[in-house]
Structures are given as structure tokens and as C-alpha cells.
Amino acid sequence: MPDVFISSDKETTPKTPPVLPTEDFQEEHKAKGMKHSHRSRFASFNLYPEHINFETRRDDEKIILMLRQHPVINLKWIFITAVLLFVPSVLIRFGLNNFLPSGYEFVFSLIWYLVTFTYALEGFLSWYFNVYFITTHRIIDVDFFNLIDKKVSDAEIEMIQDVSYTTKGVLGTALNYGDVIIQTASEVPEFDFGSVPSPDKVLKILNDLRMKTK
Amino acid sequence: MENIFTGGFNIWALIKILVSILLGMYILFAFVLTRQVKLMTRTLKLGFEAPVKFLAFIHLAFAILVFFTALTIL
Numbered sequence: 001m002p003d004v005f006i007s008s009d010k011e012t013t014p015k016t017p018p019v020l021p022t023e024d025f026q027e028e029h030k031a032k033g034m035k036h037s038h039r040s041r042f043a044s045f046n047l048y049p050e051h052i053n054f055e056t057r058r059d060d061e062k063i064i065l066m067l068r069q070h071p072v073i074n075l076k077w078i079f080i081t082a083v084l085l086f087v088p089s090v091l092i093r094f095g096l097n098n099f100l101p102s103g104y105e106f107v108f109s110l111i112w113y114l115v116t117f118t119y120a121l122e123g124f125l126s127w128y129f130n131v132y133f134i135t136t137h138r139i140i141d142v143d144f145f146n147l148i149d150k151k152v153s154d155a156e157i158e159m160i161q162d163v164s165y166t167t168k169g170v171l172g173t174a175l176n177y178g179d180v181i182i183q184t185a186s187e188v189p190e191f192d193f194g195s196v197p198s199p200d201k202v203l204k205i206l207n208d209l210r211m212k213t214k
Numbered sequence: 215m216e217n218i219f220t221g222g223f224n225i226w227a228l229i230k231i232l233v234s235i236l237l238g239m240y241i242l243f244a245f246v247l248t249r250q251v252k253l254m255t256r257t258l259k260l261g262f263e264a265p266v267k268f269l270a271f272i273h274l275a276f277a278i279l280v281f282f283t284a285l286t287i288l
Contacts, residue, residue, distance in 0.1 A: 041261040053259040101226055103287040107233070110280045114240070121247075121273055128266065129254050142258060148243075148250050152257070 044068045045197045054133065054140070065134040065205055069127055069195040070177035077123025084116040122147050132193045134205060139182060141191050155186035157213045163206045165199035182206065230288040237281040244277040
């Protein structure tokens with residue numbers, strides 16, 4: 001008697017996350033006008049970066065996009081640092097330091113410059129190390145704040161439930177940067193890619209990835 | 215009339231001690247910062263590791279310099 005039902009072999013290997021055909025995806029993005037980034041190390045929008053890596057990257061994982069805040073964000077700390085640098089000179093010029101004994105004036109100026117240096121370093125490092133990755137498998141948010149605190153969160157692409165973006169203010173509209181909010185079903189329910197350039201393109205890439213992983 | 219500046223108690227000596235303690239703590243902070251930058255550059259390879267580590271090291275060196283200057287001059 002012929003078999004009515006022949007069961008297929010049971011899958012014994014564990015299910016691995018889908019690996020996207022990155023090259024095809026890359027070609028697709030090129031066709032859409034999104035070019036490969038060959039820009040400086042300080043670029044905020046790096047599509048398919050070649051010389052960028054992170055410690056927890058898996059062997060079969062490729063970085064599609066590396067983002068950080070728009071460079072214009074740095075203007076605030078640069079301006080404040082410039083003002084702070086002139087404070088000791090202004091105090092000396094107007095004689096506001098006359099009550100200090102000899103020697104103290106010099107040391108206090110040095111301390112002031114040390115604090116200013118720390119402030120500038122904090123501004124730069126917070127911007128430089130605050131990065132967001134979109135890879136073939138995951139989204140990763142690396143937060144570096146207060147110089148000694150850091151937080152790294154990630155979520156699988158399949159866990160993304162909703163993506164939206166907002167562009168705020170005159171500068172945000174003029175320079176095309178904004179916040180990309182990603183709702184996920186993972187341990188971290190919401191990812192906020194703050195003040196990133198071209199949020200519309202980020203949204204498009206994330207939506208494309210989600211479609212491909214479905 | 216005797217005040218704190220002319221009396222036995224010298225406010226500037228107290229300030230010197232406080233400044234020295236604060237600068238000593240600042241050196242510790244600067245050292246922790248260099249460690250943190252080292253960890254971050256190990257976690258993220260963004261192509262600017264050496265200059266960033268150098269900046270953190272310069273910051274530590276500056277903090278040590280200010281500490282010893284304060285000890286010498288004040």
C-alpha cells in the first residue's frame with residue numbers, strides 16, 4: 001500500500017537568525033541613491049562602513065549603517081568652551097582677582113583651564129562614542145555619558161515593531177536631522193537614535209530590513 | 215580687631231589643603247577616564263582610537279601637573 005503521508009525529516013539544527021544578502025541589499029540602496037560612505041572618521045551617517053567595527057559583532061553580521069548625532073550638536077560645547085577659555089583673562093583685566101594672594105591667581109587659572117578641558121573632552125567624547133548601529137541582524141545603541149558611564153543595548157531586527165522619526169526646530173529642519181524612535185518587543189522596549197542625520201533614510205533602511213526578515 | 219586673616223587661623227592654608235585634596239581626587243577621576251576611554255576604544259573600533267586615547271592621557275597629565283603646581287606654589 002502506498003504511503004499516504006510521508007513526514008519530512010525533523011529539523012535537528014537550531015534555527016539561526018536570517019542572514020540578509022548584504023550585497024544585494026547594498027546594490028538596492030545604491031540604486032536608491034544611498035551611497036557607500038568613504039567619508040571622515042567623524043561622519044555621522046556611515047552607510048556600509050568598512051573601517052568600523054564593534055566588539056560584539058557576530059561573524060555573519062555586517063554593519064549596514066553607523067550613526068551618531070549630527071555634527072551641529074557639537075556647536076553648543078564648542079561655544080561654551082570658547083567662552084570659558086576667556087573667563088580668567090576677563091577677570092584679570094577687570095581686576096576681579098585682586099583679593100587673591102600671589103600664586104593663587106595662577107593656580108586658580110590653571111584649575112579653571114583644567115575644568116574647561118574636561119568639559120570640552122566630555123562634549124567631544126559623548127558625541128564621538130554615542131553611536132548607533134544597524135546591522136544585518138540587530139540594532140545597537142551605544143550610550144556614553146558623564147565620561148564614566150556607558151550603556152549598550154541591542155535588539156534583533158525581527159523584534160522591531162514600529163519605527164518613526166521626528167524632526168524638530170529650525171536647525172533640525174534646515175540640516176535634516178532628527179530622532180528615530182524604534183519600538184521593539186525586546187528587553188529594551190524603545191530605542192531612541194537621537195539627532196541623527198537623514199532620519200527618513202534611516203527609517204527607510206529599517207523598514208527594508210524588517211520586510212526582508214519577515 | 216583681629217579677624218581670621220590676621221589671627222592664628224589662616225584661611226588660605228585651609229584653602230590650600232582643600233584645593234590639594236580636590237586636585238588629588240581629580241587625578242583619580244582623570245585616571246578612571248583614561249581607563250574608560252581605553253575600554254570604549256576596545257568596544258568600538260571607529261578609526262580614531264589613538265588620538266582619543268592620547269587626549270585622555272593629556273587630560274591625566276594636565277591634572278597631575280596642576281596638582282603638583284598647586285602643591286609647589288600655594
